[in-house]
Each structure stands twice: as C-alpha cells, then as structure tokens.
Amino acid sequence: MPTIVDIAVSNEGFSTLVAAVQAAGLVEALQSPGPFTVFAPNDDAFAKLPPGTVQTLVQNPPQLGRILKFHVVSGKYTKDELIRLGSVESLEGAPIPIDGTEGFEVKNATVLAADIEADNGIVHVLDNVILMG
C-alpha cells in the first residue's frame, strides 16, 4: 500500500501541499511507519490564502512545519472515530475540533474525501487550510 506521501504525490490537486511538505523537510517523517492521520488541504484550499502567505511560510521552514504539523495527528483515525472523539490533539500541540453535525467538518474546513487508507495512516482531504487558535 502507498504511504501518505505517495498518495499526495500521485494524486492531482495536492502539488502545493507536496511542495510545502518538502520545503518544511517533513517528507521523511510522513514516510515513517507512524501511523498518522493527515488532514490534507488541496490546492484550492491553499489558493484561498491571501497573497504572500504561502511565500512567507515557504521561506521559513520551521514556521511552515508548525502549520503543517497542525494538520497531522498521531494515530490512525477514521471519519467515524474522529466524529465520536469530537477533538484530537495535533502534532503541533493545539487541539483540532471535529464536527459531524452536517457531514464531516474539521475545524472550519469541510472534508471533501474521507478515509483514504495509506500504509502508514489515513488521509482526509480538506477544502481549507486550518490554523491554530
């Protein structure tokens, strides 16, 4: 089975995320056995950020890494498990609220595709980049 990174690389619509993970030096970590739950914003999600936001982050890998770690949870959680938990702690340290009232929402993002299985975890695709706070 492909790893989380393989899934992002081989699917269309994740080129910004892949570039960001590379810039932050997190490729190796996301290829490790994990397992991880990754909330993966697609290219449209990154495009919604105001101009300059991604540029500043890419120039500063530790800061970019921190934002990306907010999208990763240690452990493998399916949609149903996440909704039942209501909140999970990100690798960044801040909590990620989950809502299942209407569909499947992760903080202020809607999950476009859930439960994509990987060798070292699971991926849920988001329509927004989520931020701590």
Place this chain on the structure above:
Amino acid sequence: MVQAVNRPAIPESQHPYADIIHRLEAGGSMLPDTPENLMQIIGIYKAYAVPMDFYWRDLLYIAEKVFLNPVPAFKYFISKEYLDRPNSYAGDSADLRIWRGEADAHPELREFMARGETGKLPKLAHHLWHDRVNMEFAEACMRAMLWHQGMGGRFYDYLESDEYVANADRAIKAYFKGNPAMLGLYKLFPTMFLEKVRELSYYANLGLFWEVMAPVFFEMSDLYDEGKMTTVPEAMDFLVNGIFAVAGRPIYHHLYIGDECIEIIPKSAGFTWLYEAALPYVEAVFYRTAPFRGTKSYNAQAGQVPEQQKDFHYGILYADVFPVGTAGIPPTLLMQDMLHFLPDYLREYYDEHCRGDDDILIQLGITFQRSMYNVTSAVIQALRGALLYPLDDPNPRHRQANRQFFESQMDRFLRPEARLRDIQRRDYR
C-alpha cells in the same frame, strides 16, 4: 445576484452593538466608512509609521547589541548599522515587498533625528532636551507584553523552558566574558539576569512585529495619496491581507557579540509573527496595558483595578485621551512623536477644529484611537477568516458561528470605558 448571497441567512443580532456587528458581517470595519474617517486614519498611520521605523530598529538594537549593558545610557543612540538595516518588507532586498519605498530608515526620520524641534544640535543635547523619538513609548508597549504574558502563542512558555535558560546562560556568559565583576553578580543573582534576558526577548519580539507594520502603514499612505485606497473597508482589507502575508514570519532573539551570533531564541523554535507577536501585542497594548502612573489614582482595595489581568482595560481602545494628555505618559509620548510627521492635510484638519494647534495632541490621539479601532477590526476579520467562515458562506450554521464570534468580540466593548460608541460619531474629537 450579489444581494441574494448577502441576504442574512440568520436573524438579526440582538446585541447592544448589533449595528456594528451587522457592519462587520457585511465586510466592514468597526469604524464607519466615511471619507473623513479614511483621511484621518491614513494620515495617522503615516505619522505613526515614521517613529515606528525608529522603534523597531532601536528595539532590535537593544535586544541584539546593547543587551545586558549594566549602564545602558546610550541605548537610544541607535547605531548606523541599525539605521541602515534593510527592512525585510521594503526595498529591493525584501523577503516580501509590502512598501515600494526604500528599506533603510525613512528620510523624514533621519531629518528629525538630525534637527528635532530645536535645530541642529549634538545628539546628546537632543537626547537630554528630550527633543527626539520617544523610545520610552516603545518600551512601555514591550513591558505591557512582558507583564501580561499568557495571551496565546507559545512565546511565554518557551521563556520558562530549559532550552531557553541554557541559551540565555550561554549568552550571558559570552556577553560578560572577561568581566569578573558582572560574572560574579550573575553567579549571585542568576534569576535576575535571566529575567532581564526574558525582557530583552520581548524587545526582539516587538521589534520584529513593528518591522512589518511600518512598511504596511507607509504603503497604505502612498496608496491613499495616489487615490487607490478610497474606503475604510479597503484600508481594513489591506491590513487583513498584510496580517496573512506575514503571519509565518519567524519571531526570534539573536545576540551579536562582534561577529558572533548567539541564538537565544532560534528561528527553528518555530515562533510566528501572528501567534507569538501580533495577537499578544494587540491584546496587551490595544486592550489591556496598565493604568498609567500620574494620570489618575486607583484604589485597588476598592476594586477599581480588576483582579484578573485579562480584565485590564487601559489600552487605546478604552482610553479617555484627554486625561492622559500629560507629559511623560506613554500615550502622550507617542502623540508627541506622531505630531512631528503629520501629513499636511491632517494638520490643516486639526487647525480647523476644537482649539486648533493648542489641543492638537488630543485631536490626533482621538484620530489614533479611530485608526486603532480599524486595525482591531482587521485583526477580528483576520481571525474570523482564519478560524471561522467566509462572510458570504451560504451555510446558516457557519454564519451563526461567525455571528457568535463577532458578538463575543463586541462584548469586550460593553464596559463603559470603551470608545466604540464614541468613534461612531463624527464630532468626537
């Protein structure tokens, strides 16, 4: 079609500030959108940006060079290197060019530093006569951030970490190398030295924060002069975009001893402009600060000072500008600094109102208050954008979440000291 999207999907707010909440929901600012308000706030942003260009440079100079100098009598005598230091957000060498101007110290600042109000005199004379940029204001803001702490972000926690203590220890020992007297004192009172280094880390934090804001304000002033910024919401949106653009800028503290750089807070700690500087700054300086000594007596035993720091309300958003218009009080120091760099149109405007030149500091202080309500609106809209939903989100549940967020923000202005109601009026000056 646009109207259909903007039609409220939820009932009207019943909040005392419902009118302002509805304006925020329509993409507006807490400050009403009038040409007069726009003229005032842009003029004052420009007048603020020039001394701010000194503040950020000197804050970094103190954090990175003056450091623990036991007699820092010349800490406001910024070095040429720091006056020439390229701003990371202006000039050709910018990481991200926000202002089209040059990256070194602003020409109006250099001119004022040379001549002041009195004329060309030696630097020391300007300093002692207090005819200079009032760095004391910048330090008051820094102290507000240091004292309040715990306002989100991870900066404060890091200052208590073993890693930080070890880095600070290395920096102290390197700085006082060959100085047995100071090293002896350090051995006797290590926590005192450490606390001073923590304060210096806040110097760096605020310096890096304002390094961004100065070019943002300069660019807004230029756009206004060119007729390209025509409404208050446009001014707010420019700030919102600026906040997002630099949100990931690293916040760090480096010490330079000769050519050696000691990383007290390395960039790799991952601290960001938005979380570790901007948000704590707004909370500490716009909302909280502390009662200014010499303005009014407070009886803490009678409950006149809040028990909890989070309830402090002495920032510009609550300020009664008139009583604080007294020499030596931090807000007045800033007003005095801004007075030197007012654009002509704003100076003429003040001449036409109230007592003209005689109460110009009060008038520009109230303009500053209006302008900071607009900056706070930008912060509120940026947080809404980052953490919640678009203003035109068709989902009523999302709209309701935005509504609750705006209402909770407006709750902070329900206390009688808040000036939100006043700035709605044109004749509040």
